[in-house]
Amino acid sequence: MTTLQAINGFKDILPDQIHLWQRLEATATDICRRFGMREIRTPILEKTELFVRSIGEATDVVEKEMYTFADKGLTMRPEATASIMRAFIEHGMHVQQPVQRLYTMGPMFRHERPQKGRLRQFHQFDAEIIGPTEPQQDAELIAMGHLLFSELGVKVSLELNSMGCPKCRPAFRQRLIAGLEGVQDQLCEDCRRRLHTNPLRVLDCKKPGCRALVADAPSIQDALCENCTSHFATLRDTLDLLGIPYNLNRFMVRGLDYYTRTTFEFVTDQLGAQSAVGGGGRYDGLIAELGGPAVSGIGFAIGMERLILLMEQNEKENSAALSDTDIYLAALGPEELKHCTLLAQFLRQQGLRVALDYSGRSLKAQMKIAGRMQAHYTLIVGEQEWAGKEAILRDMQTQQQGGFSLSGSPLEQSERLAVVLRAGSGKSDPA
RNA sequence: GUGAGUGUAGCUCAGCUGGUGGCAGCACCGGGUUGUGGCCUCGGCGGUCGUGGGUUCAAGUCCCUCCACUCACCCCA
Numbered sequence: 001m002t003t004l005q006a007i008n009g010f011k012d013i014l015p016d017q018i019h020l021w022q023r024l025e026a027t028a029t030d031i032c033r034r035f036g037m038r039e040i041r042t043p044i045l046e047k048t049e050l051f052v053r054s055i056g057e058a059t060d061v062v063e064k065e066m067y068t069f070a071d072k073g074l075t076m077r078p079e080a081t082a083s084i085m086r087a088f089i090e091h092g093m094h095v096q097q098p099v100q101r102l103y104t105m106g107p108m109f110r111h112e113r114p115q116k117g118r119l120r121q122f123h124q125f126d127a128e129i130i131g132p133t134e135p136q137q138d139a140e141l142i143a144m145g146h147l148l149f150s151e152l153g154v155k156v157s158l159e160l161n162s163m164g165c166p167k168c169r170p171a172f173r174q175r176l177i178a179g180l181e182g183v184q185d186q187l188c189e190d191c192r193r194r195l196h197t198n199p200l201r202v203l204d205c206k207k208p209g210c211r212a213l214v215a216d217a218p219s220i221q222d223a224l225c226e227n228c229t230s231h232f233a234t235l236r237d238t239l240d241l242l243g244i245p246y247n248l249n250r251f252m253v254r255g256l257d258y259y260t261r262t263t264f265e266f267v268t269d270q271l272g273a274q275s276a277v278g279g280g281g282r283y284d285g286l287i288a289e290l291g292g293p294a295v296s297g298i299g300f301a302i303g304m305e306r307l308i309l310l311m312e313q314n315e316k317e318n319s320a321a322l323s324d325t326d327i328y329l330a331a332l333g334p335e336e337l338k339h340c341t342l343l344a345q346f347l348r349q350q351g352l353r354v355a356l357d358y359s360g361r362s363l364k365a366q367m368k369i370a371g372r373m374q375a376h377y378t379l380i381v382g383e384q385e386w387a388g389k390e391a392i393l394r395d396m397q398t399q400q401q402g403g404f405s406l407s408g409s410p411l412e413q414s415e416r417l418a419v420v421l422r423a424g425s426g427k428s429d430p431a
Numbered sequence: 432g433u434g435a436g437u438g439u440a441g442c443u444c445a446g447c448u449g450g451u452g453g454c455a456g457c458a459c460c461g462g463g464u465u466g467u468g469g470c471c472u473c474g475g476c477g478g479u480c481g482u483g484g485g486u487u488c489a490a491g492u493c494c495c496u497c498c499a500c501u502c503a504c505c506c507c508a
Contacts, residue, residue: 005499060506064432079508108508113432115502124508190505206504255507265508276508303508332466363466371468382466396468 009112009120020308020315025105027151028125035144037101037127042083044107048075054082054286056257058197065110067120076109079256080126081283081299082290088130089292099131105304117274117306125307128299130287135231138262138282138298139238145266145278145300146244154310156266156277158246160239161221162232163200163253165260165284168225173199175218183213200253219250228261235262254279258286262298270313271306278302326421328370329356332363332382339410340381346414352421370396377421379404393417395424 006012013021032039048068055062055078067076077083084102087093093100105125114120127144129137142158149156164172177199184192191202191210203214224232239246246264254263263281271277280300288294329344331337337358344354355373357366363380370378380392385406394401404420406413 008500065506110507112506113504114500115504118507122508126508201506273503274507279508301508306508328468330467362461364464364468365461367468369468375468378468380467384466392467394467399468401467 007120009114011119011121017308020311021304024125024152024304024307024311028103028105028148031144031148031151032103032127035101035140037103037129037144040084040087040102040104041106042077042080042087042104044077044109045074046077046083046086048073050082050086050290051075051078053290054085054258055079059255059257061110061255065112067109067111078110079108080104080106080124080301081128081258081286084126084128084299085130085287085290085292085297089287089290094131094293094295097131099129101127101129103127115274116272117303117309119305123304124301125304126299126301128297130297131295133284133296135234135262136238138235139242139244141280141298141300142239142264143242143244145302148302149266149277149307152307152311153314154268154277154307156268156310158244159249159252159265159267160236160246161249161252161263162224162228162261163259163263163281164220164224164228168223168228169220169260172218172220172223175223176200176202179217180213186213201255203251204253214251221248221250231261254281258283258289260284264300266302268310271309274306276303277306277310324353325355325370325373325375326352327354327377327379327417328366328373328375329354330363330366330370330378330380331356332380333386336381336383336386339386339406340379342410343379343414343417346411347418350414350418352418376424379417381406393420 029039048066051066052062057063061078066078068074084104088100088102103126106123107121108124109121111120112118125148127141129141146158163169177195180187180195180199180202184195186209187195187202188205188207188210191205191207194201194205200220202210203217203220205211205214221232236246236248252263252265254265259281261282261284264279265276266278267275268277269275278300280298282296282298284296287297327347329340331340337356337360340356341358344356347354355370355375357369361369363382367378375396378394378396380394380401385391389406391404391406392401393404404413404417408416
């Protein structure tokens with residue numbers, strides 16, 4: 001095929017689909033407002049080092065999925081948290097306010113093989129609470145995600161785990177390695193490698209063989225230190241208090257190295273091989289690691305394409321939503337068209353949605369266009385009307401039409417029309 | 432990076448064991464209504480059958496190459 005097309009894994013979002021995006025963005029924005037979160041927008045390109053240091057050198061994202069301009073040392077962001085932390089540190093935001101509650105939405109880039117619910121350019125909604133260490137903050141953030149899904153009418157379930165902290169995780173790690181080394185020849189190839197590079201990942205291998213072996217492995221939830229245990233307990237109590245159901249999942253291990261303590265995922269079984277619609281966790285050491293102050297944080301991201309896939313399933317009725325139009329101006333001659341062109345300008349200046357066609361089509365064709373654009377009214381200006389200075393104003397729903405005087409200046413005419421249209425649109429809404 | 436599947440009109444698809452690309456549906460344009468939309472009806476536009484080669488009298492159909500897409504592995508949102 002010689003025609004140009006979008007590159008693999010990069011997708012157009014077409015007008016027919018855009019209402020879903022706008023609804024998602026509007027709902028997310030409003031929920032953030034209710035939770036006292038402020039929007040931040042960071043650049044798409046960052047120094048490669050930022051992602052290597054935050055996400056972790058040995059992670060799949062950094063090892064093989066980043067779009068990197070090697071000669072410039074720059075990378076297109078594969079996720080949002082690292083950039084937000086960089087901005088937080090760079091602008092000394094912790095000095096302005098001890099607690100920063102931030103969110104952002106935008107495109108992320110990962111060079112993976114595309115499949116259902118996975119693109120190379122995809123969009124995330126991302127929320128972060130930086131500063132506090134209290135487990136109630138974890139619960140509040142989870143509650144925010146929970147509310148977003150619920151207001152969008154999407155059913156997901158919540159998987160919850162704790163990854164421990166630098167005090168207790170190493171000991172657990174050693175125990176895990178020791179336990180698995182005995183059976184390592186039964187593990188899959190990947191897991192044998194992981195056993196020493198990133199042993200916790202063996203826990204969420206999906207291969208049945210590994211799952212069986214891992215079923216007997218110790219649970220990290222039993223290996224937490226005192227502080228982590230109490231943090232996790234209070235988090236669960238708070239979720240119970242808020243009535244948010246969750247599944248404790250000791251096998252859920254997230255692929256970004258910066259997580260500590262709380263980790264969670266919002267999952268579904270409706271997206272083929274992709275189960276995670278959203279996910280996140282606490283990252284208590286990340287900011288210091290990046291050279292910032294010793295403050296904690298917790299955040300999560302939602303895959304917007306995945307969420308929209310779920311929203312689509314609910315949309316029984318196809319609300320292809322061609323935008324409504326207040327009035328269509330049908331001109332039937334050069335002079336008439338000139339008049340309508342000016343009228344349209346004035347009407348639009350008054351905030352009305354106006355459509356007209358310049359190609360000199362028949363009235364029938366123009367009425368068809370008006371119907372397609374869901375015009376509430378059509379103003380017909382033909383030869384007779386132009387001569388008699390009286391146009392025809394047709395209510396497209398009731399099919400009733402009457403005269404509209406073309407006397408006075410075009411501006412005056414548009415003002416008179418606007419009054420009629422505003423009065424009329426109120427009536428036609430309930431229908 | 433690996434595996435499987437699929438490429439026919441703008442979209443959704445027919446096309447049998449090779450024998451002329453479909454009055455196919457949707458959409459689009461026009462007529463029926465001398466100047467009035469949706470429904471109906473009639474007509475029209477629209478395709479180097481993904482690409483390049485091969486087999487054959489004959490290839491959308493069979494074989495190979497490449498390309499693209501889809502799904503899955505891996506991993507993640």
